[in-house]
Amino acid sequence: MAAHFEIDDSFIAAENQKARKWVEEDYEHLAKKLRRQNVDIEDLCAKAQQFRVAVPSWGVGTGGTRFARFPNIGEPRNIFEKLEDCATIFKLVRSTPAVSLHIPWDKPDDPKTLRDFASARGLRFDAMNSNTFQDQPGQKHSYKFGSLTHPDKPVRDQAVAHNIECIEIGKMLGSKAHTVWIGDGGNFPGQQHFRHALERYLESMRDIYDALPDDWRMFIEHKFYEPAFYSTVINDWGTSYYCARELGPKAFCLVDLGHHAPNVNIEMIVARLIQFGKLAGFHFNDSKYGDDDLDSGSIKPFQLFLIFNELVDAELNKIANFNPAYMLDQSHNVTDPIESLMMSAVELVRAYVQAHLVDRDALTLAQNNCDPLLALSTLKQAFTTDVAPILAVARERAGGAIDPFSAYRHSGYRQHKAEERPEIKGAAVSGLACKL
Numbered sequence: 001m002a003a004h005f006e007i008d009d010s011f012i013a014a015e016n017q018k019a020r021k022w023v024e025e026d027y028e029h030l031a032k033k034l035r036r037q038n039v040d041i042e043d044l045c046a047k048a049q050q051f052r053v054a055v056p057s058w059g060v061g062t063g064g065t066r067f068a069r070f071p072n073i074g075e076p077r078n079i080f081e082k083l084e085d086c087a088t089i090f091k092l093v094r095s096t097p098a099v100s101l102h103i104p105w106d107k108p109d110d111p112k113t114l115r116d117f118a119s120a121r122g123l124r125f126d127a128m129n130s131n132t133f134q135d136q137p138g139q140k141h142s143y144k145f146g147s148l149t150h151p152d153k154p155v156r157d158q159a160v161a162h163n164i165e166c167i168e169i170g171k172m173l174g175s176k177a178h179t180v181w182i183g184d185g186g187n188f189p190g191q192q193h194f195r196h197a198l199e200r201y202l203e204s205m206r207d208i209y210d211a212l213p214d215d216w217r218m219f220i221e222h223k224f225y226e227p228a229f230y231s232t233v234i235n236d237w238g239t240s241y242y243c244a245r246e247l248g249p250k251a252f253c254l255v256d257l258g259h260h261a262p263n264v265n266i267e268m269i270v271a272r273l274i275q276f277g278k279l280a281g282f283h284f285n286d287s288k289y290g291d292d293d294l295d296s297g298s299i300k301p302f303q304l305f306l307i308f309n310e311l312v313d314a315e316l317n318k319i320a321n322f323n324p325a326y327m328l329d330q331s332h333n334v335t336d337p338i339e340s341l342m343m344s345a346v347e348l349v350r351a352y353v354q355a356h357l358v359d360r361d362a363l364t365l366a367q368n369n370c371d372p373l374l375a376l377s378t379l380k381q382a383f384t385t386d387v388a389p390i391l392a393v394a395r396e397r398a399g400g401a402i403d404p405f406s407a408y409r410h411s412g413y414r415q416h417k418a419e420e421r422p423e424i425k426g427a428a429v430s431g432l433a434c435k436l
């Protein structure tokens with residue numbers, strides 16, 4: 001395999017040299033400010049260094065819409081090149097050592113070779129994702145009218161077998177979780193029998209659940225619409241929660257931020273799932289209207305903070321069964337996917353550290369004294385604290401870049417990849433030609 005350009009540690013060290021002076025000044029200034037609030041900046045820096053979020057293999061290729069996809073230069077053409085790009089993100093931001101794969105888009109010819117390629121770059125594999133929302137070439141039964149809930153048993157059996165195959169591949173890759181999102185639903189009133197469709201879903205999911213190794217978890221991902229435009233079988237957290245309860249202790253509810261109607265109080269759904277011990281974790285992204293899959297924190301940063309406020313409250317109170325898996329699930333139609341995924345990972349660490357800045361005693365007091373504005377301003381004080389120096393120092397101490405954005409651009413990585421990865425005319429990278 002021809003030499004592949006990689007950003008090396010000496011380049012990152014040189015880039016950090018340019019930025020060190022300002023970051024140390026800002027860090028010292030913030031440390032003084034936080035000391036007045038009896039907060040030790042070093043505790044927050046350690047929290048930032050511990051934060052982990054998985055990147056989606058399908059996120060490093062350029063996404064599109066049903067209208068068009070505008071390929072970028074140096075697009076990854078296979079799972080190995082996708083992992084190269086994931087490794088570059090990890091090298092610069094240090095909080096993304098895990099990659100979430102989608103099958104069959106990333107189906108490896110030899111799982112061991114893929115696992116070794118990943119671990120040689122410090123990467124491991126997070127939750128697996130099945131795909132019964134597209135028909136594959138040569139597939140016996142179409143998923144046009146559904147998969148795990150299809151009226152015809154042979155179609156459901158085919159979909160169950162595919163999910164079990166994903167779990168088998170995941171076992172060889174070291175994954176410990178399996179995410180099931182299905183687009184099953186109807187476009188017209190009367191098309192589906194709502195109760196029977198859900199019964200068929202549970203029947204199929206029980207077969208998949210039984211194939212899970214003891215130390216695995218199953219993540220049920222709900223979505224209020226699309227690709228079905230009238231009814232969706234697993235449309236909201238309530239239905240997901242009922243199914244997770246029905247299936248058993250290894251089943252949990254995954255919250256994709258874009259899978260809710262505009263203005264739904266997602267942080268409250270998170271608090272419920274935490275309280276019920278069924279929070280699987282997240283597909284982080286942002287949106288203004290539908291499942292827009294925009295960069296995390298780019299549209300509603302305060303909502304992202306409020307979600308992490310619930311997560312940190314649970315973490316500090318050692319809530320039972322609280323072990324959320326954090327993943328990004330985005331589509332990058334007009335940006336360099338590596339830049340978007342880096343910046344999104346940074347936004348998650350920012351929200352997490354700010355949530356750790358909340359004065360929880362003051363908040364509890366305000367809540368118990370029915371003092372709404374004191375409660376809100378206690379949250380806002382944390383949300384409006386610029387923790388960028390902490391995030392930068394945490395990255396640097398972990399061997400990453402103080403300023404990953406400029407370091408990446410200065411590296412010319414994308415241009416190098418354009419030379420190494422001549423575009424295959426008309427070939428779309430396996431994944432979502434248009435991100436649903």
Ligand code: LRH
Nearest residue numbers: 129181221256283329436
């Ligand atoms: C569905 C979804 C799901 C993935 C797909 C790529 O909208 O969020 O998580 O399987 O995107």
Ligand code: MN
Nearest residue numbers: 221256283329
């Ligand atoms: Mn998702």
